[in-house]
Amino acid sequence: MTEAVLRLEGVTKRFGTVVAADSVDIEIGREFFSLLGPSGSGKTTMLRIIAGLEVPDLGNVRIEGRDVTRQPPYRRGVGMVFQDFLLFPHKTVAENIVFPLRMQGVPPAGRAEALGWITDLVHLKGLEGRFPHQLSGGQKQRVALARGLVSRPKLLLLDEPLANLDRELRKEMEVEIRRFQLELKIPFVYVTHNQEEALTMSDRMAIMRDGRILQVGGKLDLYHHPDLAFVAGFLGAPNVFEGKVTGLADGLAIIDWQGYPLQARAKGGLAVGQRAVCFVKSEKIELFAGTGQGRVDGVLRDAIFKGQYADYLVHLAGAREVTVSGPPRAELFAPGRPVSLSWSAEDGDAFPAGG
Amino acid sequence: MDVRTRRLLFLAAPGLAFLFVFLFLPLVSVVVYSFWRTASYEMIAEWNVDNYVTLLTEGTYLTFLWRSLVMATVVTAVSVVYAWPVAYLIAKHGGRYKLILVLLTAAPFLTGEILRITALQQILGPIGVINMGLTSFGIAPVEALMYSSTATGIGLSYLWMPFMVLAVYLSLLNFDFELMEVAKVNGARPLRAFIEIAWPLNRAGTAIGCVLVFIPTLGSSVTSQFLGGPNGALYGNILAHQFGATGTWALGSAMGVVLFGLSALLIALVVRVVGDFRRSGLTMSGR
């Protein structure tokens, strides 16, 4: 991370009895930063506080070092892309895009130049005279992005901007939005509940729950080294095993599950005799035809072909079903077949149960 | 008080203050005056309940009140029965002409009440178009249409039916007509589908329509005066009379209080019967 453009210090906000932000500290530089969390985790509130649409009860918001906590939104010089775009329906594409420049008092010539530049960047050439209701969903999205970026704001805030697009368009826009950030070097703060979007686009991300930041870090770090059970369970498609810790050595725990000694990295101060939950991501599990050799035995219930890979649904003891992702193998497309699973100890993460 | 409430009250305050001074206080003063006395066109502040005693003991007032209640009930019932299929038709099949079709039912409000009643009188009355037409063909005139309660009823339905159409229409705008298809696919005949689905989901809108028709009808005076004939006077006529020729304002106030009390009672009843307005089709959209 380079020098911090945005700094949140102990930001707290309550709505009645709901704590939407609980002493949040974040620093964001010239990077693509995602706030990822389930709905109701307070991530949109966080964005609104940064934009100035909400004032925090406690704490400070600093943009480029200046305390803007009590500044109204129109003095902050940030850009924003809203969830349902919120294009002004009575203004044309061009009028929508140059709106921030007009508010800043940029003369017409400067506005025209900026309009030309941004419509080029976001591929909106030729649509300047249309009204929002004459645009497709993807085009509206581009207008919203153009309006957010046209004044080269100190920050661009994006509030679930892809939530209303269909899957294919979303894939395309993910790549585009990432490209804009890389080209313009403006910090992007991206709010989403969709981990795929966050993992695709971000440099760093923060996982939020109940108004609190649980873990911040690079996306690979978060994905591979979760500090908390919630983070481990939230990212990827993890399988969960719960059992008693029977041994601890070299940072690894041995968990007794249905008579199998499962190994995983011990986290959260795990102790022998304690109950633990163990998370293993589906792509980290190796699947073998046939049972035995100390691996976890099961029966293949179904194999789901996804093209580049396949999801195998395996029935284990105790009515447990796990998903294993791996290369499609013809001999495994045979429901009812006995199989066995294994993974290396470093690919499992064990946390105290109920934490 | 949170920010939202402060802002809401700030924006609502001018109108609330206005309604308080120019509607609420006058209504309170009516209640006060109803306990006063009138003598030779002057209000005298002697507190008494004689006005109410008069209303309750002199049979004529109760008779007129009863007559008005019956009239309002019949007019409301007729309006519901008539307005429903019409509003349903417009809302379901109106397509892009929906708004125009429904506004056309409201357009007669552009002409003043008096002129419309007069015109109606010209059509229904003894020398009206219908009866003169019948006579000229040698057919006996229809007595019921001339200066009678029937004529008043027709007049009142004429005046207030559009409110019912509008209320039911607005309710049906938020109604998902596919639910009717679902009911029919599941074996309900059209009437049954209506009873099970359309009616309960639009109860609130219909109830509001009923109130909007019932209350003006209960307090009406103009229509019956010109269409009702010598024996067709309603409660509103007698009430208006107290503020006209007889100048007995105190008694008139008491009559007004009774009228207001009945209206309030009706609204309380409707709220009670309809229950949860949200689930019965009334949506207060917005965030």
Next chain:
Amino acid sequence: MRGTFSIQVQLLALLYLFLYAPIAYVIYVSFQKDSVWPFPPDFTLEHYADLLHLRDFHAALVNSLTIGIGTGLLSALLATIAAIGVLRYASRWRGLVAAAYLAPLFIAHLLIGIASLMFNKQLLGLPGNIGSAILANTTYATAFAFLVVLAQLAKHDWRLDEAAMVFGAPPLRAFWSVTLPLIWPSVLGAVIVSFLLAFNNLEVTFYQVGARPTLPTLAWGELRHGVSEELYALASLINAAIFLFLGALYVLLRTGALRLDYRD
């Protein structure tokens, strides 16, 4: 199914006939020599010509217009700001505020008329005049205006001016350049509805204006000895004016010269 549909269509046609026959009759009679039994037709324009000389009518028209316009503007203003408050701010009080604004819908006009009369005369010692008529009419007209604005703006996205503020518009500028251009048609609708209600009102106005004529009180006075043909003529003219206005509005909307709704 076909059966019910055609019955519904017939009911609708009958309703239109029922609603418009008297109005058509008024217009018809305004062109007839004899208003009592205008058959067979004997067309004339003399009633319209007579209108030019009738000072009573001129005064009544001016008074009615004054009451209508005053009420229209005042009630639309009060109703619009309140409706914005109710729609925008999800406070626990919004239901109560809305109920207070809608309450006048459920009070008989006769009662509003006499209550205002007594309040003004007894308590404030004010004689009735056009001003008090505007105030009294504004009570119930505000309720109708509120209803119109509320229904029209229910789908308005109030976050649009949040968006404007984020992009640098101070609150008043945001209202002026984003909110107002989108809501003015609803406000205009509220003005028109309350204008028409007050313009045509008898039962409230009658008790406020004293001896000053308005069109409805004039008609009321004439009813006893039969409405004059000139009144029919005037009513027809007013009808024509209103329909022309609405028709023009419709044409502007259809041709796209004027836009009320930017949703698809």
